[in-house]
Amino acid sequence: MIAEVKPTATATLTLDGVEVSFTEGETIYEVAERAGREVPTLCYDARLEAFGGCRLCVVEVDGMRAPVASCTTPATAGMVVKTTTDAIEKHRRTLLELVASENRENEVDELRGHASQELKSLLDRYEVRGGRFAGRQSGTSNSTDDNPFILRDYDLCISCYRCVRVCAEQEGDHAITMMNRGFEKQITTEFNGILKDSACTFCGQCVQTCPTGALGDRKAMRAESLPGEVEKTRTVCPYCGVGCSVDLLTKEDRLVGVQPAMDGPANEGALCIKGQFAFDFVQHEDRLKMPLVRDEDGELHETDWETALDRAADGFKKAAGEHGRHAVYGVASGRAPHEAAYTMQKFIRAGFGTHQIDNCSRA
Amino acid sequence: MSNPLADMEKPDLIFCIGTNMTECHPVAATRIKRALKRGAQMVVADPRRIPLAEMAELYLPIRVGSDVALLLGMAHVIARERLVDREFIDARTKDGEAFLEHVQQFTPEWAAGITGLPPADIERAALLYGRADKAAIYYTLGITEHICGVDNVQSLCNLALLTGNLGREGTGINPMRGQNNIQGAGDCGAVPANYPGFQPVHDPANGDKFAKLYGREMDGEKGITKVTALNRCGEGIHAMLIDGENTVVSDPDRHHCEHALRALDHLVVIDIFRTETAEFADVVLPATAWGETDGVCTNTERRVQRLRAAVTPPGEAKPDWWIVSQIAQRMSIAGFEFESAKDVFNELCGLSPIYAGLDWDRIEHGEYNWPVPHKDHPGTPVLHEGEFKNGRGLFRVICYRDPAEVVDDEFPVWLTTGRRLQAYHTRTQTGRAAGIDYLLSEESLEIHPDDLADWGIPDGGWASLRSRRGAIKIRARASNMSPRGTVFCSFSFSDVPVNILTGSGYDPVTETAELKVCPVNISPFEE
Amino acid sequence: MATNQELIEQWWKEEAPLLPLLHAFHDRDGFISEEAIRAVADGLKIPVAEVFGTVTFYHHFARKAPGQAAPRVCTGPACKYLGAPELLKSLEGATPMACAGRCDDGVPVLQGHEVRVGRTADSLEKTPSPLPPPNPGNVEECVFAHIREPERNTMEGYRGYEALEKARGMSRANLLALITDSHLAGRGGAGFPTGKKWEMVEQAEGEPKSIVCNADEGEPGCFKDRAILDYDPHAVIEGMAIAAHATGATKGFIYLRYEYPETFQIVERAMAEAEELLGDGFKLYLRRGGGAYICGEEGSLLNSLEGKHPFPRNRPPFPVTHGYNDLPTVVNNVETLASVAPIVMKGAEWYRGLGLGEHAGTKLVSVSGDIQRPGNFEAPFGLPLLTLLNEWCGGAPEGRSIQAVTMAGLSGGFLAGDDLDVTLDEPSIRAKGAFLGAAGIMVFDDTRDMVEVAHCAMEFFAEESCGKCFPCRIGTQRLTERLNGAAGPADETKWREEVHDIGRTMMATSACGLGVAAPNITESLVKYFPEQVAASLKNGR
Structure with missing residues (x-):
């Protein structure tokens, strides 16, 4: 039998004078990104359906009457695309000046959210410094929403609808919506209320995709005034078994927030309320800081490691000595890392030759 | 899970039973919601009208503990309507005939009497599952936390085997694990029946292997479970080392549990807080927490990922592996000279066949789902492709049993x-x-x-x-x-x-x- | 009074149920309450927040009493000079609405399901919309050929559907060839060849296919579709049925603007009369909009029909492959569809021959404003604009002269001075920087303040901008502010530079025609009336 020959992805287009190949279904934007072009955009989130709202990603395509939005235009064979002409760059600058003109401010602390610096970065890149296109500002902040997680500072909203779209497309919660039309457009919940009364699950996805910081992570923002730079450490969420990748935000050894890892293999940028907002048990004052041993008074008292470890070891030796090696039992954690579970089972097996070991999966 | 999380967006029919996924595994649930938007259909069986039920094509409000009856009734309909995957059964399973004969007696009407569902809904659920090209089952503790938990799981396996919904994209039997590293605890051998990597302790070859590795003779008999251990505290079990579990609150029958811990001669608890359980301990050892500890965890789709420390632990808190190693060293147990989490993990990889292809550096970006039998292996996102680990998929003949206690006049x-x-x-x-x-x-x-x-x-x-x-x-x-x-x-x-x-x-x-x-x-x- | 459940039962299984269900609640309660929104969301399985957002998008859906019962007064560009602002003030509880398509005998006041017309509160009267006057040029007509016949809008008076019968006797290929050969093109303004569009739908994969009649005539100064549907609805239905036969479509929708309640009843009756004749193979549905200019844009219209937020859709894909419910769909304007039956009866050559010179066919033109005889006229393509204005319509009112006219309603911007010397066809008008589009022409005489007219026009675009794309959402607002002096530089050079920069970027980058066209207003204002701009800036407006 002769194997069916599949059409191979040999289609190419010309991008800024260079021939690049692409696969069917890719948009011009995706092709350009892959080719290392930094096409500016504010409404784009790779996880969402292309929207075509901000128009910053417009490019020139030979044969087209006007520039096209590269994020919504499929690449086609033989296309001749120019991503950066003088005319295009001028339109981008004008668009950014327009956007800058509708906000109270355009610079926010990076702790507000994962994408919060996008607008500011573009304004810097295009050297847009406000001033032109003065006029009314859009959006009304919801100051009545007292939830401790999500700041809703819509004075800074630029109506890119990434929050609405991430809530619908990525989370499937449909908690927020777009009210009214045109310049009066306002992101809100059903009946213009607060998030707690809506379908919101406080997953924080709206916050993390907001390119201006109009939506802010209120918990992380508590650390805005702390000294030091924000550092990020990639790890995995400590809650359920889905294993979402997150970036821990720290400032001088203080854990101040969490952001989802957009390239996390299990979550692809998604998180839930626990992974997003329930991180501060880590540096909670209730944490055990010193070993404790029970003294003759029957109470637990702080002590040093040597004393505590000796007490621990002696107790096991004694139990095994008096009641046999099967008298010692180990319960490993389903929340500690592999190294904990592995050493626990090795402790029982290498120490006593038994299999008196289990974990908490039966609870 | 037999299939990866990404597969949750691909089935034609999603069967969720005993899983309140939007609340317990919210991020996994987002994938189901996307599958539904794409046009997949969903059947949800749960005693409670959970949020998933609102999204379902068919919601089955079953009486608690009646899952087996529902699943037998569905198998009956699938068999009767000839929706069985003959080819799959013949090529890849065992005891199919016995099972098909067994389910003949379990009509939807019979199942209705136990589950409280209309027979027509049981019929419809069976047709939806049986007719789908790609049907996937998702479950959580609503299936396992029963006296018939194993029967429940095997009944689900029977359905999947019957219809050939295993070993392919967008299908499978997919338990959603509840804790971040509960899968890893099992992977690492923290279970009474298996060495690391699910190597059975009753296999003498494994006993020999570990006797060599750990430098001492090993029991050929498996250990007892935690539940049994708690029952035997003071009578056979006299000392316990509990790591990071608040047994007193999370386990059933709290009074019994407290009584058991009190009966111990020696209880050592490793934890990050002074939990209710720590109050019963003789020694409480402060562990470093998530965010302070380097290490490894495995998620519900068997993906092996790195955990990284970002902040300094409080006071004198230490990593669990260090604490356990220190106790072991004080007891002159050999092989605890670890200097880092990396040392520990690499030792695990060296003796676990499912991790044989992994090491600390290779899992940097978390792209491997185990088993990864050797260094050139890409990992195994979908289990049972082509063949089952043990040769053939076994049908189990299962009957319905009532829960341990049923409602009566006093407890209605x-x-x-x-x-x-x-x-x-x-x-x-x-x-x-x-x-x-x-x-x-x-x-x-x-x-x-x-x-x-x-x-x-x-x-x-x-x-x-x-x-x-x-x-x-x-x-x-x-x-x-x-x-x-x-x-x-x-x-x-x-x-x-x-x-x-x-x-x-x-x-x-x-x-x-x-x-x-x-x-x-x-x-x-x-x- | 119907219960929530009864209303939902009535609609949830229907095609395109959201709008009619919202109207059912709106009609029952006079407004759309929270409870109604929850019931609709639950009934149609649409998230509550989404229904809420969609309801707020439409101008006419009230969310509290007196809601539907309160009068809405047209303050469109033509009516504004017919006393609309004074009328608005004199009617208790009245609110303004955008051009309601009655420019030829304004001012319309919409209340409940009734339009009354008059210049003062005392003179408001419910009268039928004006019938197109006999053709002043005495040229042969296509669409209006029979419209003046009595009872033409009834099945009896129509005496038609012969064309449908004839078309059904033809093969699809021959029918498509005939329409293509006639050079009939989209009369809503885009001018896409109708035969080609139908052919693409016929060849597209996916079923069921639909024919959508775009009767959301929202362009200020356009009221021709109203005339057709009021006086010759069967012509449109027949055109749709022929299109269905040509393409294999089995469903049809007429999407009618909210502001034509009487038209809704006329079309509804005509559809009932035609139902049997159309047969089971082509089911027709009438849907009423909620008041949103953007729903005249085909992507928005389709989203609106489907019950989605009425943003325009990204293109490609186009409706011919991904239209209603993402299936192949013809979206045609009322006038386009009304031209079909005569073409089928009289042939492609006949139709082509109706145009002047090399131009094929005719165009309905709505003329209003400062003109002696406003109304709808069927003109041959190629007719000189000045012939239409001065000879057909009698020119400016006594003692005044024409200062400027708008093109394509408002979208084409202004023509003035020597540039009025154009012929009615796209090449001629586009050469002057404007376009003919749906052919609404509003006339402004020499007493009008053109900066004020431009401001009124830009305010309309700002209010009707859907808010999806940045250049349009912000640009229309900023241009409006620059036209009324609310914001922007006082220095003329800087003012012109800002206005031009905004306009040029809007034209180049806007996602749909609204944002692309809106700056035609400012660009043509600056081009023809620089002194008025300068004076207005000097006066500190």
Whole structure:
């Protein structure tokens, strides 16, 4: 039998004078990104359906009457695309000046959210410094929403609808919506209320995709005034078994927030309320800081490691000595890392030759 | 899970049973929602009208503990309608004929009598599952936390084997694991029947291998489970090392559990907080927490990923592996000269066949799902492709059994327990996270509004909840999620210790407690 | 009074149920309450927040009493000079609405399901919309050929559907060839060849296919579709049925603007009369909009029909492959569809021959404003604009002269001075920087303040901008502010530079025609009336 020959992805287009190949279904934007072009955009989130709202990603395509939005235009064979002409760059600058003109401010602390610096970065890149296109500002902040997680500072909203779209497309919660039309457009919940009364699950996805910081992570923002730079450490969420990748935000050894890892293999940028907002048990004052041993008074008292470890070891030796090696039992954690579970089972097996070991999966 | 999380967006038919996924695995649930938007259909079986039920094509409000009956009824219809995958059964399974004969007696009408569902709905569920090209099953503790937990799981396997919904994209049997590294604890051998990598302890070859590795003779008999160990405290079990588990609050039958821990000569607890369980300990050792510890974890799809420390631990807290190693060294147990988490993990990889292709550096970006049998292996996102690990997929002949306790005149209401979105386990973590109380500050018992009225309890008033093992006081709340005659609460709040009530029975194989079924009596609380 | 459940039962299984269900609640209660929104969301399985957002998008859905019962007064560019602002003030509880398509005998006041017309509160009267006057040029007509016949809007008076019968006797290929050969093109303004569009739908994969009649005539100064549907609805239905036969479509929708309640009843009756004749193979549905200019844009219209937020859709894909419910769909304007039956009866050559010179066919033109005889006229393509204005319509009112006219309603911007010397066809008008489009022409005489007219026009675009794309959402607002002096530089050079920069970027980058066209207003204002701009800036407006 002769194997069916599949059409191979040999289609190419010309991008800024260079021939690049692409696969069917890719948009011009995706092709350009892959080719290392930094096409500016504010409404784009790779996880969402292309929207075509901000128009910053417009490019020139030979044969087209006007520039096209590269994020919504499929690449086609033989296309001749120019991503950066003088005319295009001028339109981008004008668009950014327009956007800058509708906000109270355009610079926010990076702790507000994962994408919060996008607008500011573009304004810097295009050297847009406000001033032109003065006029009314859009959006009304919801100051009545007292939830401790999500700041809703819509004075800074630029109506890119990434929050609405991430809530619908990525989370499937449909908690927020777009009210009214045109310049009066306002992101809100059903009946213009607060998030707690809506379908919101406080997953924080709206916050993390907001390119201006109009939506802010209120918990992380508590650390805005702390000294030091924000550092990020990639790890995995400590809650359920889905294993979402997150970036821990720290400032001088203080854990101040969490952001989802957009390239996390299990979550692809998604998180839930626990992974997003329930991180501060880590540096909670209730944490055990010193070993404790029970003294003759029957109470637990702080002590040093040597004393505590000796007490621990002696107790096991004694139990095994008096009641046999099967008298010692180990319960490993389903929340500690592999190294904990592995050493626990090795402790029982290498120490006593038994299999008196289990974990908490039966609870 | 037999299939990766990404596969959750690909089935034609999604069958969720005993999983409140939007609350317990919210991020996984987003994939289901996307599958539904794409046009997939969903059948949800759960005693409670959970959020997933609202999204389902067909919702089956089954009586608690009646899963086997439902699944037998579905198998009956699938067999009767000739929706079985003959080719798959012949090529890849064993005992199919016996099973097909067995299910002939279990009509939807029979199943209806036990589950309380209309026969037509059982029929429809079977047709939806049986006719789909790609059907995937998702379940959680609603399936396993029963005296018949193993029967439940095997009944689900029977359905998948019957229809060939295994070993392909968008299909499978997919348990959603509840804790971040509960899969890893098993992978690492922290179970009484298996060495690391699920190498059975009863296999002498494994015994020899580990005797060499660990430098001492190994028992050929498996150990006892934690449940049995707690039963034998003071009588056979005299010392315990508990790492990071708040046994007293999370386990069933709290009074029994407290009694057991008191009976020990020696209890060492490693934890990050002074938990209720730590209060029973002779020695409490402070561990470093998530965010302070380098290490490895495995998620529910068998993906092996790195955990990284970002901040310095408080006081003198130390990593669990260091603490255990220090105790071991003080007992002159060989092989605990680890200097880093990396050392520990690499030792594990060296002796676990499913991790043989991995090491600390290779899992930097988390792209491997085990088994990864050698260094050139790409990992195994989908299990059972081509063949089953043990040759053929086994059909099991299973019959329905009643729960350990059933409702009667004295305890006329079913209590089922579970989790809530905003709280995690016993709230040692979420209870200490700022803001969570804004959304969920106390536990309450969810009761159907009509029951609430019948029982004379005001919405928001206090109720007394009794089982054969004890009584607790709990706030009552009207909820349309609860069907009549069934109430729900979580075990997360220590001031509402619902596990005082539970613990009616255990699965004979896994010894998992029947936390999902507990007949209770409810009355207005009187001082 | 119907219960929530009864209303939902009535609609949830229907095609395109959201709008009619919202109207059912709106009609029952006079407004759309929270309870109604929840019931609709639950009934149609649409998230509550989404229904809420969609309801707020439409101008006419009231969310509290007196809601539908309160009068809405047209303050469109033509009516504004017919006393609309004074009328608005004199009617208790009245609110303004955008051009309501009655420019030829304004001012319309919409209240409940009734339009009354008059210049003062005392003179408001419910009268039928004006019938197109006999053709002043005495040229042969296509669409209006029979419209003046009595009872033409009834089945009896129509005496038609012969064309449908004839078309059904033809093969699809021959029918498509005939339409293509006639050079009939989209009369809503885009001018896409109708035969080609139908052919693409016929060849597209996916079923069922639909024919959508775009009767959301929202362009200020356009009221020709109203005339057709009021006086010759069967012509449109027949055109749709022929299109269905040509393409294999089995469903049809007429999407009618909210502001034509009487038209809704006329079309509804005509559809009932035609139902049997159309047969089971082609089911027709009438849907009423909620008041949103953007729903005249085909992507928005389709989203609106489907019950989605009425943003325009990204293109490609186009409706011919991904239209209603993402299936192949013809979206045609009322006038386009009304031209079909005569073409089928009289042939492609006949139709082509109706145009002047090399131009094929005719165009309905709505003329209003400062003109002696406003109304709808069927003109041959190629007719000189000045012939239409001065000879057909009698020119400016006594003692005044024409200062400027708008093209394509407002979208084409202004023509003035020597540039009025154009012929009615796209090449001629586009050469002057404007376009003919749907052919609404509003006339402004020499007493009008053109900066004020431009401001009124830009305010309309700003209010009707859907808010999806940045250049349009912000640009229309900023241009409006620059035209009324609310914001922007006082220095003329800087003012012109800002206005031009905004306009040029809007034209180049806007996502749909609204944002692309809106700056035609400012660009043509600056081009023809620089002194008025300068004076207005000097006066500190």
